[in-house]
Every structure is written in C-alpha cells, then in structure tokens.
Amino acid sequence: MSTQGSLTSDLSPEGVRTIIFSHPAHNSMPSGQLKATVAALDEAGADPATRSILLRSGGDRTFCAGANLDELLAIDDLTTGKAFFMGFAELILAMRRCPKPIVVAVQGKAIGGGVGIASAADYCMATEAASIKLSELAIAIGPFVILPALVRKMGVAAATELSLDTEWHDAQWAHGKGLFQRVFATQEELLAAAEALAKRLATYSLEAASELKQTLWAGTDHWPALLEERAGVSGRLVLTDPAKQALSKFKKK
Template identity: 55%
Template sequence: MEAFVKTELNHNIGTITFFHPAGNSFPGVQLQKLVEAIEALDQNEAVTLILLQSEGNSFCAGASFDELVAIEDLETGKKFFSGFANVINAMRSCSKLIVAKVQGKAVGGGVGIVAAADYALGTTKADIKLSELTIGIGPFVIEPAVSRKIGATAMAELTLDASNWKTAQWAFEKGLYAQLVATNEALDECTQAFTTQLASYHPEALKEMKKVLWQNTDHWSTLLYDRAAISGTLVLSDFTKNALAKFKK
C-alpha cells in the first residue's frame, strides 16, 4: 500500500490513521499531513475527542531514513527535525484530548508521538527505543514530551541505552502507556470502550482538562525548534555521516 494519513468521524470521535510501507516511518510530507489532520479535527465542532492510530505491525519507525541521509546543509537539517516538532506542538495546542492506540513498536519520533498523546493504550508488543545517539544525534526535539510523561530518570535510561529496546511493560510501568493488553483484539476493545466513555463527557470540561494537562508548556513553541537546530547541526558532522553510511549498508 501507498503511504497515507486519513481521517474518519464516528459520532463525536475523530480518528486519524496513518501508514507508510517503511514501518510507518514519516517523511516530511507525511508529517505535515498529520499536522493538518490534527488541526482540521481541532476546528471541527462536531469532534469531542481524537483517536490517533496506525496500520500494520509497527506503530511508528520515526522519521524517514532516506530523508535523513540526504541532508547536506543546516537549513535542510533544521526543517527535517522540525517535522516532529510541528506534530508535537499540534498535539499540545489542540483543544481536543488525543488518545493514542499503539499496536506495535515505536522508535524515535514515534515515541514522541505516543508521549504527546494525552492518553495511550498499547499491547505487549509495543516496545520502544530511542536510538538517536547511535548515529551521533539525540532525541532533542521529542525529549520534552517524553520526559513530561515518564520523568527525567527514565528518559535518561531510555536515551543512553540507545542500542536496546525497552519492553512495553517497562513503558507501562514508567507511565508512557496508561493501559497495556496482550492482543490487538483486546486493544481494539479497550480503546473503543475508553474513547466512547471519554467522549460522552462534557466537551467543555474535556477542553478545560486539556489546558490543565498541558500547562507551562507554551515555551515549546520555540524550544522544540531550538532543539531541531541542535540535531540539524549534528547530522552534518563526520561522525553522523559515517554512522549513517554504515547503517545504510
């Protein structure tokens, strides 16, 4: 199948589903489509709640590797790493609560998306990894979202153990997932029950709760792009170029 980001409305729940044949990774165009989908549902008065999900076995493999290796100047690098900054800020500033349904593994920016959701449900296959240090950069853009959800100590453990996966159970115990189930079928059932119940509450109360959950994060509108500049600089280094070349082989 070709890559897509599609939106569906069922009663007062807006569902965004994304897919990319490369493990649900995100080229820049795909990230922008996700931002636009979030913003459109935010403006839709018929929507009370947003459900974010992907198709396939993996939830999200992070940013596009092909676009990463093609970066040759700072401006392109900043734009590339700003892609997930745009998504996280769209999720943060959205007036509707966002629930993430995580059926499989999440890497890099994919972990950032899960962390930026207001509530995440996952299966025992939904392991996570931040592998950025292995190629000479770091998870600078998504760090505020991940640290906010799991804490600075767990974030350090996840980041510095860059070559290894953390289990879904570990992520659940650290607070990334609010619910963890064994199968995709159970995930479907739990997600439907939870979102249906949540969407039945007073829409204005949910909006006010969203504001409370994200208080003191307004500075992210500049912070995440400052962080993107750090990665944009590092990706031009000989260390990272050599690491990416080895990884590509």
C-alpha cells in the same frame, strides 16, 4: 501506498475522529506525512463535530519507526536539517494545542519520533509487542526534539535511561514508567479498549475536556520556541561526520 505513505481521517457518529497513518517503511514518517498528520489534527481540533481523537497507525508489527531514513540521509545543509526535525516538533505541538483529548493506540514497536508521538498523547495504550527504542545517540544525533514530551510524561530519570541505553525497552517497562497507561495482550483488545475510551471521552463536555487538557499541559507554553531550538541542534548534528558514517552503516543493514 505511495512513498509518502497514506493518512485517513474518519468521524464516527459518536464524534470520535480516527486518524490512521501508514507507510511501507515500518510506518516511518516522511515530511509529507508529518505535515498531513499535523493538518488532520488541527482540522479535528477546529471541527465542532469532533469530540475526541483516536490516533493510530496501520499494520500490526510497528507503530512508527520515527523519521524517514531516506530523507534523513539526504540532508546536506543546516536549513534543510532544521526543517526536517521540525516535522516531529510540529506534530508534537499540534497534539499539544489540540483542544480535544487524543488517545493513541500503539500496536507494535515504536522508535525515535514514534516514541515522541506516544509521549505526546493525552492517554496512550499499547500491546505487549510495543517495545520502544531511542536510537538517536547511536547515530551521533540525540532525541532532542522529543525529550520535552518524554520528560513531561515519564520524568527525567526514565527519559535519561531511554536516551542513553539505546537498546529496546519492552512494553511493561514503558507502562511502569508512565508512557503507556494500559497494556493489552493483543491488538484486537487494544483497539477495542482505545475505541471504547475515545467514545466515552466523546460523551463528556467539550469545554471541560479542553480546560482539563490545558491544565494537564501547564508549563509548556515555551515549547514552540524550545522545540525549534532543539530542531536546530539536531539539524546541525546530523551534518557531522560521525552522524553521516553512522547513518550510512544503518542504511546498509
């Protein structure tokens, strides 16, 4: 596996497009991987043979550790900073604009942008091992880019708790707050259920499913501009001395 990670996109006979991303650093998302995932989602959305999408990661312990730390540490100007945080913004926007229903299977821990992916799912399932965490405030930044998706899915109160309390929250907490629709004991049970739902969704009318998705995402037409603005905020904060110091300490752990 390369330092940019890997991505597979496979179509089943039933019309389910399974997209799997992997990275040796706890399935973190470097810029190249983010762009590839966005492209895969856009292609699946435009492909008439794809009727539903199952998005998941490889491995069993971590769903997604969020942003790639090495790239984060390398940011040295505002332009680069904003572009970096636009990576997850573009992924969330791709999930939003995709006309096909997206099922996300979270088999392990999710941090930062990984929580953002879960929150942008049309239907999200997880295992008991899928604890979630937003550590951005602890490193002097903030989860600005993913907050709109979190608030839409979980509400302001839960998003506030998750943002300010930067410790782990377990899968049952996430389930109770609406981030996860179902929680399973094992990864095998999770994947079986996620695949079954994706197959069932693939049997439904594409036009009806697309109209339903647009209805469920109502009120988000301003997100492209909003997320770009939020990426600029994060790109500015990551250049501050407190952020640089916190990231350096985090890297040494």
